[in-house]
Amino acid sequence: MADYKNFGTKTIHAGNIKDTQFGALTMPIYQTSTFVFDDCAQGAARFAGQEDGFIYTRLGNPTTKMLQDKIAALEGGEACQAAASGMGAISACIWSIAGAGKKIVADKTLYGCTFALLSAGVTQYGVEVEFIDTSDFDALKKALTDNTCMVYLETPANPNMKITDIAEVAKIAHGYNKDIKVVCDNTFASPYCQQPLSLGADVVVHSATKYLNGHGDVIAGFVVGSAEFIQKVAMFGIKDMTGAVMGPFEAFLILRGLKTMEVRMMRHCENGMKVAEYLESQPKVTKVNYPGLKSFKGYEVAKKQMKNGFGGMISFEVATRAEGEKLCNSLKLCTLAVSLGDAETLIEHPASMTHSTYSAEDLKEAGIQEGLIRLSCGLENAEDIIADLDQAFKQI
Ligand SMILES: Cc1ncc(COP(=O)(O)O)c(C=O)c1O
Incomplete structure (x- = not known):
């Protein structure tokens, strides 16, 4: 992928796939649920991950792939996974990190449904959740335990705009245990204003329903992080756990919205x-x-x-x-x-x-x-x- 330096250029050019068949300027909507294999050996090779190529739209789609690569570039991450909604992205992310016996330390000021997912959802499946003020570093240090797998926050937080120092939280969490994932919901700021990965966060989640699409006509979400982690989100969080995949038409609309971001x-x-x-x-x-x-x-x-x-x-x-x-x-x-x-x-x-x-x-x-x-x-x-x-x- 070409390495564009500035944000506006990236929104328009990063991750673009050239249409070699007809030369279309704009990425077409690959509105298909499945992809045809040449023969059984090819199908088997794709399922085994031995050959690149698409299989089935829940596992990947060209329109969505181009969008994912663009979002990864905008957030400065190695890879990105699209989801059917912000909540779909957050759920897939959480289920790719947490499980029974693990603990999540979360800020107490969160979007209402994220708060519900953490307080009343994942706790039903043996995940421990402690809500703190993540801008209070003493409270954060106290909350970290051996079974802590994630620190989850929004900054600015919805709805009172509370600001948390991402770099400081990452330093404290990783200082305690480098494997703790610091997850930041960057919906309110957008990658134009703030890029949490560059400040030390491990994962960024988005409701793309908001600034990324920008036109009030799509429900969508993203998870951005390391290639290894996003592979897990794609192949476990989305494919197996939530199934909350983004449709190709939504991907097209977001690609359109991003050009003016x-x-x-x-x-x-x-x-x-x-x-x-x-x-x-x-x-x-x-x-x-x-x-x-x-x-x-x-x-x-x-x-x-x-x-x-x-x-x-x-x-x-x-x-x-x-x-x-x-x-x-x-x-x-x-x-x-x-x-x-x-x-x-x-x-x-x-x-x-x-x-x-x-x-x-x-x-x-x-x-x-x-x-x-x-x-x-x-x-x-x-x-x-x-x-x-x-x-x-x-x-x-
Ligand atoms: C900060 C934040 N995160 C996540 C979400 C959930 O996104 P969606 O409505 O796309 O599922 C919202 C929705 O308002 C939000 O404000």
Whole structure:
């Protein structure tokens, strides 16, 4: 694969497979479930891994392969495995590392379904899970035990944007046991802003539903890491455990979305900063969580590890849930919907929506307040997003 240096060029050219049959510029959608063998010997050789080539789309597909190679290049990983959703990627990753008798140390602030998978899912199968604040290094050191196989975190974390120092966590975890896998969900930052593998993480997981696709029309996920680990995710996590494979049409749409990723991310970052600054000046807002604000607790670490910008995700607090609901219901341009990273600005109430899998006690423990609102700044003009927020604040 050619070694492209810069992010925008990689999104367009890295991993591309040349169409030698018809010379198509764009990768075709190989919408096929299975692939024809010349003879039994070839089928057997492919199953035995002795011959390259495709077998069956759950095990690999040309459209998806090109996308996987591109994502690996964007994250700076050796290899990538695509999945049917972010949760499909996270599940395949976890089942490729953890098992009965093993322990996962996880941050307590996570996307609601990841929290549910870790707190109520894998624990049914003999996996021990301890939730801590991974930005508290003493707590991390205390939580590591001989059976710990994974440290799992999001930074910025969904939904309160908590920042964890990836390099420091990797140093502590690997210092305790080099085989512990540090897994980072990079959905909120995207590889444009932050590349966890370059900071010492072993594995990156993504909901590609968000910034990587960027157009709100796909559910998809990725796992990125060493070639050896991704082989395990492909041949065990996806093939045998979850079966949650990405379809070729979704792969095509993400390839299309990626071509504009750098310019989209530049605008998301610019809008994020402008809207965060507006929110900071709004008297009805009691707290703004945005990694690019100097007033934000995680600012210094974010500046160090989010090298290209602070992204388009913001959360902020108003005094009560009722005020937050009134605000959301009064918006005309910003759209009340979960998900993020789309062209449209999306707003939601985590405690009752994306994080409704948390009990009231867990929400408190994770620092997710009743009055917390999550905003995904879209690609509209920042002035229009701000004007809409401003008219809605006047209603409360
Ligand atoms: C940080 C994060 N990780 C993972 C997921 C799950 O992704 P998906 O909805 O594609 O399964 C989400 C979904 O919102 C998310 O916000």
